Amino acid sequence: MSMDTQTIIVDLADRRYPIIITDNLLSNIGLLQNYLTNKQLFFVTNETIAPLYLPKLQAICTHKKVDQIILPDGEQFKTLATFEKIIDKLMQGKFDRGVALCALGGGVIGDITGFAAACYRRGVDFIQIPTTLLAQVDASIGGKTAVNHPLGKNMIGAFYQPKAVLIDVSTLETLPEREYRAGLAEVIKYGLIRDKEFFHWIIQFVNEIESRKPDYLISMIKRCCEIKATITVADEHEAGERAILNFGHTFGHAIEAATEYKSWLHGETVAIGMVAASYISLQYKHIRMEEFDSLINLLNQLKLPTVMTQTIHVATLKSYMAQDKKIINEKMKLILLNEIGQAIISEECSEHMIDMALRYIGAI
């Protein structure tokens, strides 16, 4: 199996943009120059990623006005204060409306850079260069940008589309194993919510995926991007169907908040959250026990958690779930599975059922 560069066009009328997926993209000067066309470029990256890839990118910018900001690494820096630092440096550097902000890093970098691009001078160009699996299959696609508020995740943000998403699967070679596995939770999610065949493909090629074979990575990431692009084009501002992308996330966000974003990676809480949502789907007899088991087995095989390991109270998690953005006028929306490969938005889930699911994943 051999693959060339894959391109997906996200068809948002006047804001359509390409997703490029290939290996060794950051060493491919010709390809990069096709997309980094602005005369002013401002890179936002972090201390882990900067030494690995920033010099490669700067090398192709000889005739441009270029600057960068290197942030500390971690979700705890996805704040309004960090956002302000980016704006300060753009203002001090006198970048005008012609600048493109380039996010080089994982989801945190992409989210905060996108929000800065959305707000700087009321909006400048934005280019995503995601370097983690999570960012490549999820965070960089769909135009959601945000920073966290002390009382809730992603509470300050904007819907803002990038001009291009450049995915180099070679960057995954250096990704720590735990982060790679966490990203696979979102990959599995796409199978569960939209594509039964893809779910079974993951199970079939789980070894190739674990060993990060480039061709399999390109296929896998391409399918995830296609699914996410299709869903987000149909519902850019999350008025309806897009909510299915949050499968597992209402639980996951609550677990992240209850553990102060310190114990788990985002993808790990999504894995646990998908177990909770699938458990409810099982109780409502939408999915069969064998299907539920196949999910648990796959998560186990990929060493992803299926239960919490801390002592967290049911009431604590529920109060964080009530804070979730998916709530409109106090009615809780939950994403469940109608079957493997088909998610549904439910407003009918009883509080008792939510309690049971929270206990199943280890809450007390």
Add this chain to the structure above:
Amino acid sequence: MSMDTQTIIVDLADRRYPIIITDNLLSNIGLLQNYLTNKQLFFVTNETIAPLYLPKLQAICTHKKVDQIILPDGEQFKTLATFEKIIDKLMQGKFDRGVALCALGGGVIGDITGFAAACYRRGVDFIQIPTTLLAQVDASIGGKTAVNHPLGKNMIGAFYQPKAVLIDVSTLETLPEREYRAGLAEVIKYGLIRDKEFFHWIIQFVNEIESRKPDYLISMIKRCCEIKATITVADEHEAGERAILNFGHTFGHAIEAATEYKSWLHGETVAIGMVAASYISLQYKHIRMEEFDSLINLLNQLKLPTVMTQTIHVATLKSYMAQDKKIINEKMKLILLNEIGQAIISEECSEHMIDMALRYIGAI
């Protein structure tokens, strides 16, 4: 002459919204309830306006979840720090995506509330209730929202459309005379850039306008809103023609920045800026000396400034002009008059000509 409630529809497809213009609107419970339909309302206002109108609005909200934040009055509070205070109070009050943020006040309140509405949970409903002439004819229409950065005005913001704009001309009765006159600078601007007949209407009825006769106010404000709505619908994100609304503003913003936003009201600097831009238009023989004089006479009659009264250097103003958002890839765009009633975007203005215009308005 007697007038009913005037309605203008701003036709932005899925985000079309009405502008309602009438007198005694804030005492008209039936009319208000047609537009304040959200079950959660959060009012943003300031210490000057709150005692005058906030109780009236709260009185109609008996079956709603309601809260408010009362900010200190002044442009110096249009900052990211104040934005954060609004978000904090929304989060602490557990307002969800169903909330409408209502801006009750002038342009500062509208700009900061709109930016908070654009960003809170990635966007919630936004209702404008402008109480100054400047906000009624300019700031509340067209979807520009922002806060200031220490190095430049409106540098952090978003294009975000309101759900409705509710204009009560009765609020102008209590508006301080200096603020009212400053607002008239923007009114004159609409005549200059788009409607020669309206420019002459202002000259003809200058006494009725000065004495704030409600029927004349409704007519005048309606015409301004129509012009601004037409221009902004055609060019929502200021890619092209919308820039003509900045007639006088590139100079005006520079004067505001050079005087640290302390000496002049925004409209007053726009008046001086329009003189500078008209002076250049005169030099290029686009307008005749009699037309230039008719502008100067009108500004004098309305006690609006036509020159600066401080000692400010030409170079200082030019460095602030170079910071202006209207600059893309280092080329300065200036809005000039092709004739009275027709503005044009020019990139050809020489630096020498800009120096001359700055000297004409009193720079040294």
